[in-house]
Amino acid sequence: MMTGSSLRWIDWKLAPGAMLRETAGRFCLLFLLGSFLLSMLLSGGMNRFLSGEWTVTAILRLPVSPAEGQGIAGKAAGLPAVRSAAYKDPEASWKEFLAAYPGLSTLRGPGGNPLPGYVEIRMRPDRFTEADIRAVEAILQPVPQVERILSGGEVLPRLLRARGWVNAALWAGFALLCAMSFLIFLLQEKARSSFLAADFDFLRERGVPVRSILVSRASGALLTGLLLSLAATGTAAFLLFFLEPRLPLLGRVIGPAAEIQTLPVFLPVVLFLFAAALVSGAASLLGWRAAQSRPK
Amino acid sequence: MIEAFRVGAVSRNGTLWDGLDLSVGDGEVCVVTGPPASGKTLLLRILRGDRRPDAGDVVAGGESLYRGNSGAARAFRAASGVVPESFPAVGGHAVRELFRLSSVAGAGISAKERKEREEELLSLMGLPGARDAGLSSLSVSERARVSLAVELFRGPQVLFADMLLHNAGGEWADLLGGLFRALAREGKTVLLAERTIPERWKTMGGGEGIVKGPFRLFRLAPKGEGP
Numbered sequence: 001m002m003t004g005s006s007l008r009w010i011d012w013k014l015a016p017g018a019m020l021r022e023t024a025g026r027f028c029l030l031f032l033l034g035s036f037l038l039s040m041l042l043s044g045g046m047n048r049f050l051s052g053e054w055t056v057t058a059i060l061r062l063p064v065s066p067a068e069g070q071g072i073a074g075k076a077a078g079l080p081a082v083r084s085a086a087y088k089d090p091e092a093s094w095k096e097f098l099a100a101y102p103g104l105s106t107l108r109g110p111g112g113n114p115l116p117g118y119v120e121i122r123m124r125p126d127r128f129t130e131a132d133i134r135a136v137e138a139i140l141q142p143v144p145q146v147e148r149i150l151s152g153g154e155v156l157p158r159l160l161r162a163r164g165w166v167n168a169a170l171w172a173g174f175a176l177l178c179a180m181s182f183l184i185f186l187l188q189e190k191a192r193s194s195f196l197a198a199d200f201d202f203l204r205e206r207g208v209p210v211r212s213i214l215v216s217r218a219s220g221a222l223l224t225g226l227l228l229s230l231a232a233t234g235t236a237a238f239l240l241f242f243l244e245p246r247l248p249l250l251g252r253v254i255g256p257a258a259e260i261q262t263l264p265v266f267l268p269v270v271l272f273l274f275a276a277a278l279v280s281g282a283a284s285l286l287g288w289r290a291a292q293s294r295p296k
Numbered sequence: 297m298i299e300a301f302r303v304g305a306v307s308r309n310g311t312l313w314d315g316l317d318l319s320v321g322d323g324e325v326c327v328v329t330g331p332p333a334s335g336k337t338l339l340l341r342i343l344r345g346d347r348r349p350d351a352g353d354v355v356a357g358g359e360s361l362y363r364g365n366s367g368a369a370r371a372f373r374a375a376s377g378v379v380p381e382s383f384p385a386v387g388g389h390a391v392r393e394l395f396r397l398s399s400v401a402g403a404g405i406s407a408k409e410r411k412e413r414e415e416e417l418l419s420l421m422g423l424p425g426a427r428d429a430g431l432s433s434l435s436v437s438e439r440a441r442v443s444l445a446v447e448l449f450r451g452p453q454v455l456f457a458d459m460l461l462h463n464a465g466g467e468w469a470d471l472l473g474g475l476f477r478a479l480a481r482e483g484k485t486v487l488l489a490e491r492t493i494p495e496r497w498k499t500m501g502g503g504e505g506i507v508k509g510p511f512r513l514f515r516l517a518p519k520g521e522g523p
């Protein structure tokens with residue numbers, strides 16, 4: 001009887017050109033999917049961008065010393081939901097004010113700088129939620145040196161709701177792309193199974209069990225799917241590492257490529273690789289079945 | 297040994313034959329002849345375990361091909377070769393790719409051995425250097441001979457050939473007769489389905505044959521035993 005391995009790669013032996021074209025196409029699709037997934041996992045959709053742009057500002061009272069300001073910033077930075085907290089002294093506040101409103105320098109009278117210092121707080125992308133922002137507010141508000149906290153007021157809930165919708169739309173786009181890829185894999189498999197039907201009949205008539213052909217081809221497709229998704233996602237990750245220092249915007253919107261090695265990103269990527277392999281194997285089985293059910 | 301017991305077959309136009317008994321021993325060359333549309337191809341398929349008869353049973357090597365376990369029928373088909381009447385240009389391949397497909401069906405044939413045997417068999421069939429030819433570029437006779445070479449490549453224990461002599465052409469009858477009798481001497485069984493048997497084959501022990509339903513069955517003596 002014949003060996004399983006020769007049947008596993010039978011499509012490559014019988015139709016190498018078609019297989020090469022299909023594999024190139026699948027690599028492109030998986031690269032697209034892998035890049036999309038990595039971007040979504042690193043950025044959390046809009047989370048990273050918004051958390052980078054949005055700040056919670058703790059305005060300090062006028063007589064607060066720089067040391068006290070630094071201390072409050074340190075306290076804020078130690079909160080688990082906070083990514084960074086920076087103290088800006090009254091002089092820095094004044095410079096920023098003048099940069100924003102150049103014609104108002106006359107406001108600084110003989111009494112000196114009328115602006116207080118403040119602490120600028122940025123939230124972690126994954127903790128950029130209303131509850132976490134309110135929690136930070138609740139901790140800083142009772143501090144005697146803090147006059148008030150600006151965190152967006154009524155705009156914030158609306159912004160977070162809109163962010164939720166955008167994130168859902170992005171994940172839906174990813175799911176749609178996955179479904180389309182599966183459909184393309186399925187159509188490729190069906191077309192190839194039809195094209196090679198006479199070859200498979202040849203083998204079947206010579207005692208090769210149909211089940212062996214079916215299972216071996218599916219296992220070959222599964223293995224190819226795993227290797228292809230690994231190569232495609234690996235290429236996407238490599239490109240991210242390569243482009244990050246050259247395109248700072250990429251780091252701000254998507255996030256640092258080094259985070260790929262963290263468990264919350266790495267684990268879903270590994271699951272994606274196995275899912276891609278399973279989908280390839282399933283497409284092989286279903287494509288064969290669809291080709292067989294066609295009227296001869 | 298292949299034995300058919302009370303085999304019957306029905307086509308769309310009614311019963312083709314019924315109650316047919318037939319046996320082909322190991323190391324025998326048998327030719328079944330019959331008029332067009334008498335069901336010769338169907339008979340070969342039934343004897344190969346590829347199509348369940350509408351009545352009766354077929355036993356090969358002591359195992360029923362239809363009522364026993366399916367593994368026995370599959371093993372019998374794996375040990376058989378089949379030269380079909382109309383040879384499909386499988387996937388539009390070249391001759392060498394057909395050999396490759398055949399080697400997939402018969403495990404354990406290395407690439408080197410395959411190439412040597414391909415050349416050898418194609419030369420035997422009068423087609424030296426046809427390895428790279430496209431199947432669609434070959435004549436009916438050439439395709440029939442390529443098809444036979446592809447089957448012999450795996451060294452089947454039983455060879456079924458449908459209209460091979462007819463398709464290969466009269467000039468190949470002597471060579472093929474000698475080849476089949478040589479195979480029979482090695483203990484292999486050859487079963488052919490043809491419209492008529494070449495006159496010269498009747499002198500190889502075929503005689504006038506035995507009437508079996510709508511068919512006539514000729515048994516050729518193994519090489520060296522005939523006239």
